[in-house]
Amino acid sequence: MSTTPELHSGTDLRELVISLLAGDEDAATVNARATDMVYRAEIRTVAENLAHAAFIRGDRAALHTAHWVLGDIYDRCFSLPPIDQVDSLLTEILDDIRSVLENAMMADLRGKMDQSALASVPQDPETFLPWYRNFISSHNASNHPFYRDFLEDRASAEDIRFYLAQETSLDPRFDDILSFLTVGTNGSEKMELVSNLWDEMGNGNSADVHTAVFAKTLTDAGVSKEFIDSNIMLESLVCGNVSAALALSRRHCYKAFGYFGVTEYLTPRRFRSYIVGCKRLGMPKSAYIYHDQHIQIDARHGPSWFKNILLPSIAREPRCASEIVLGTVMRLETSTGYLDALQAKLELAR
Known part of the structure; x- marks a missing residue:
């Protein structure tokens, strides 16, 4: 059974990322999420749905959300972790989201470029x-x-x-x-x-x-x-x-x-x-x-x-x-x- 509330949309996904980055939950709770493969799969599905809306369907609101989520995650990649997050597995959760959205972003960019x-x-x-x-x-x-x-x-x-x-x-x-x-x-x-x-x-x-x-x-x-x-x-x-x-x-x-x-x-x-x-x-x-x-x-x-x-x-x-x-x-x-x-x-x- 999932250890967290269900996610239904890209907006939910962004709210989750903001909450995780803010340290609203302790390392033990975050680690429980990271080891819950059912929940990890749910996160990837929501991220994939957001990526499809943003980069395949061309939904501009979804595109904004996808880039805000990626930007929030990248900001953490370029920052020192808060001391209360040093033993958490937060990166594993964020990497699930990042890999889906990043790969979709790069594929979309390449598809629109003149590569002749x-x-x-x-x-x-x-x-x-x-x-x-x-x-x-x-x-x-x-x-x-x-x-x-x-x-x-x-x-x-x-x-x-x-x-x-x-x-x-x-x-x-x-x-x-x-x-x-x-x-x-x-x-x-x-x-x-x-x-x-x-x-x-x-x-x-x-x-x-x-x-x-x-x-x-x-x-x-x-x-x-x-x-x-x-x-x-x-x-x-x-x-x-x-x-x-x-x-x-x-x-x-x-x-x-x-x-x-x-x-x-x-x-x-x-x-x-x-x-x-x-x-x-x-x-x-x-x-x-x-x-x-x-x-x-x-x-x-x-x-x-x-x-x-x-x-x-x-x-x-x-x-x-x-x-x-x-x-x-x-x-x-x-x-x-x-x-x-x-x-x-x-x-x-x-």
């Missing part, structure tokens, strides 16, 4: 990089009008505030993502990732740690947690969840190399547009110091990521080139969807 470029990916380092740079530059995400047109020339201070709230789906955890990506690497790959991480850590100066600088930017701009929670867009949640899935699942490591490599590569040009917009509005430097730092740092890290991570990976295992490009396409496509939705929403509000 994968048939022509070079598998030798010498020809890969020129092809790869051209591939990125030809994509709409490489020079999206949200940055060059809207953010530089027309965005208001309130638009900037809304934009910063959306950026919280990735920026606050990028240092931890780099830590996860470092596991299992060697040689130039590990050195590049660690060098990147060291820059994220402010080169040892706690005041310059990028997450702290970004947090101050949010505070100075009046972007509170409450503001984020009430304004975060579905497309922002998607970007954050895909990022987390690629970083946390070792089977996606080569996709992650491509995904986060192109993220680094495009950052300088995007952040320049943000700074142009801030200066146009007469905003204080605290509004863009985080972005100014990344322009200088990522101008090095983007090309170095290609040279020291992607090329050695392909030299060692040529078949990973397609995986790297697949991850790159995932980033370009989710970024385009996010920026299209962001610009449309802000244009409509004008």
Whole structure:
């Protein structure tokens, strides 16, 4: 017999996840749930029904719920457990839910992407990089009008505030993502990732740690947690969840190399547009110091990521080139969807 009340919907599932993460029940109760295979099967069935509604039927409310549930679980993956949960089997329950929703999310993303470029990916380092740079530059995400047109020339201070709230789906955890990506690497790959991480850590100066600088930017701009929670867009949640899935699942490591490599590569040009917009509005430097730092740092890290991570990976295992490009396409496509939705929403509000 099940040890917990029955679950009937995705809403029930999210309420359960929130309750479990909040520690509303002690470890003994959670462990009883985790060892109750009937209940575990019930949870998976509810998660599968939610995934079907969200990713197969295209129910937007279900899609929101699925991404909120995934986001809640990913937040725990990037956090230290509360001391009263260290001996609980909570992760086993959450992993049942996560695996169902994550696999459905990734399958949906791949099904919607144009994967035609994968048939022509070079598998030798010498020809890969020129092809790869051209591939990125030809994509709409490489020079999206949200940055060059809207953010530089027309965005208001309130638009900037809304934009910063959306950026919280990735920026606050990028240092931890780099830590996860470092596991299992060697040689130039590990050195590049660690060098990147060291820059994220402010080169040892706690005041310059990028997450702290970004947090101050949010505070100075009046972007509170409450503001984020009430304004975060579905497309922002998607970007954050895909990022987390690629970083946390070792089977996606080569996709992650491509995904986060192109993220680094495009950052300088995007952040320049943000700074142009801030200066146009007469905003204080605290509004863009985080972005100014990344322009200088990522101008090095983007090309170095290609040279020291992607090329050695392909030299060692040529078949990973397609995986790297697949991850790159995932980033370009989710970024385009996010920026299209962001610009449309802000244009409509004008």
